[in-house]
Amino acid sequence: MTQTEIPFLFMRGGSSRGPFMRRADLPTDLDALADVLVAAVGSGHPLNIDGIGGGNAVTTKVAMLSASEDDWADIDYFFAQVSVEDAKVDFKPTCGNMLSSVGQAALEMGLMKATDPVTEVRIRAVNTGARVMARVETPGGIVTYDGDARIDGVPGTAAPVELNFMDVAGSSTGAFLPTGNLTDQIDGIDVTCMDVAMPMVLARAADFGLTGHESREELDANEAFFSAMEAVRLQAGELMGMGDCSQSVTPKFGLLAPADGPGHITVRYFMPWKTHPTVAVTGSQCMASCALTPGTVADGMMDIPDETPVTLALHHPMGEMDVVIDYEMSDDGFQHKSAGVVRTGRKLAEGKLFVPMSVWNGEV
Secondary structure: OEEEEEEEEEEOOOOEEEEEEHHHHHOOOOHHHHHHHHHOOOOOOOOOOOOOOOOHHOEEEEEEEEEEEOOOOOHHHHHEOOOOOOOOOOOOOOOOOHHOOHHHHHHHOOOOOOOEEEEEEEEEEEEOOEEEEEEEEEEHHHHOOOOOOOOOOOOOEEOOOEEEOOEEEOOOOOOOOOOOOOOOOOOOOOEEEEEEEEEEEEHHHHHHHHOOOOOOOHHHHHHHHHHHHHHHHHHHHHHOOOOOOOOOOEEEEEEEEOEEEEEOEEEEEEEOOEEEOOOOOOHHHHHHHHOOOOOOOOOOOOOOOOOOEEEEEEEEEEEEEEEEEEEEEEEEEEEEEEEEEEEEEEEEEEEEEEOOOOOOOOOO
């Protein structure tokens, strides 16, 4: 045999998709693992023509699962963002959209047993250390994918997957505000550097001469904006203690703009070198937290509902995403407790994928 076979599930998680594999079926060495994932996805070509990627950053994501040794968690979720064209892999971030199907995939793989009618799956995001409780519909102890839940950016409906993110403030950098400031100024642009589920650099769309309501296509064609944004992002990464981020997708970048109605705000999320078609689940929590925190770049953009937990509607290029944030205001300012979203996922295929033996001979 001239190729190495790897068992996998091919799943849509939220508005992303990619292969889900057992961590034990892959190389333990990260450099060797990166080579395998590049080959599997077909990174290095804009269409990923020699792999199973889809030519977009939301379709070149990989989830690797294992039974957790953590006292709290059931499943360890190790994420990899594979580039579309650069033949590179980033193991720093996690992905909340792919997380939507981690519980389903873990049950399909037999990594834990299902219960009737709902299975609670405690997930540890290995990349960031975040803890997430997923509630998966399993009537009769069987994962179900049919349902009435609808999320913008995905056609049709499916069974809901409830995700509750805990202890996510400062999960990557160790601080809710990694620079110690509510706002910093970089290249004349006011930004808020915040770490809630995903370290992000957030700015007002208006400060870049934008409305914040531009389409993904309009933004992706705006080379001047991307050049200015990347310069700000890289300097912010240094200020956040993340070092040289020129080869990393983190910190992510986001733009904020007003929307009509209390608890509504317009967002644009970047991956970071392309505009996200919707908004990442992790990024949505950071953006919502920014919108709720006095003194940030979002201050004054929306009327904040009085109740807690509060549901915020984030308007993205393909619709809206609702995010539930539980928080309190104290003398120390905004205190994040937890965040929740409802997403969907679906098993698309199951079988074996193949990488050339010259890339990996199967030894873990």
